[in-house]
Amino acid sequence: MSSNNFEPAEIATSASRAFFRKLVSPIVERYKQDDPAKYPWFEKNLANLISLARVISSFIIVRGLLNSKTDDSRQLYFAAACINVASDGIDGEIARGLGTVSKTGKVIDPIADKVMFTTMAIGLVPFFRRRLDSKSTIFRATIAVAVAMEVRVLITGSRVGVQAQKIGVDPAGANVYGKIKFGLQCAGILSGWGIIKASRARKAATILILMALPFSFLSEKGHRKQLEKLNTQSSNPYN
Numbered sequence: 001m002s003s004n005n006f007e008p009a010e011i012a013t014s015a016s017r018a019f020f021r022k023l024v025s026p027i028v029e030r031y032k033q034d035d036p037a038k039y040p041w042f043e044k045n046l047a048n049l050i051s052l053a054r055v056i057s058s059f060i061i062v063r064g065l066l067n068s069k070t071d072d073s074r075q076l077y078f079a080a081a082c083i084n085v086a087s088d089g090i091d092g093e094i095a096r097g098l099g100t101v102s103k104t105g106k107v108i109d110p111i112a113d114k115v116m117f118t119t120m121a122i123g124l125v126p127f128f129r130r131r132l133d134s135k136s137t138i139f140r141a142t143i144a145v146a147v148a149m150e151v152r153v154l155i156t157g158s159r160v161g162v163q164a165q166k167i168g169v170d171p172a173g174a175n176v177y178g179k180i181k182f183g184l185q186c187a188g189i190l191s192g193w194g195i196i197k198a199s200r201a202r203k204a205a206t207i208l209i210l211m212a213l214p215f216s217f218l219s220e221k222g223h224r225k226q227l228e229k230l231n232t233q234s235s236n237p238y239n
Contacts, residue, residue: 020089028097047095181215
């Protein structure tokens, strides 16, 4: 099945974008300019700043979740984690709404997503070990494979971006499999940190992150196909 025919995922993506578009509409209505050249530096780079904040805050949030001494403190950091996950939809819709989509943003956004998932997933390993007083080989292996796949997807996606820039075209961006993968990953890490009973939290996180792995493979495969297509265009510029 091609990604173009993945109708349920496309419907979910459209619904998600509509939700975030509505959420950021007050910002867009306030700052939108007819001429992008009129934007002050802050408004022009607002979406990229949110992406960068997602990278920095991921480390702070995980540290806070691991070191929280009270339920109130932990709940506060978990709420911040939810906002951090949601920021992936916010920055994209702000960029599209304001007309400030940039090559820099297309680079920063996927990196920010992968840093967020990786830090929050790896943080769950000591978190569960401390709460359950045991090592989970299956969970640790799941996290190791998931992180390795994220690195592989990032490398292939970066090669696509470099090649696209070399021949002067815009890369297609995240494919539908990548979006499904990221949704499952986010559900997994939030379940791991959010479900109160540690054994259930670990089980839910393991299942959801395992479910994301086939889509990680398909996402990377899609990037490889795009890279092959770009390489063909580069070799045959008149075709």
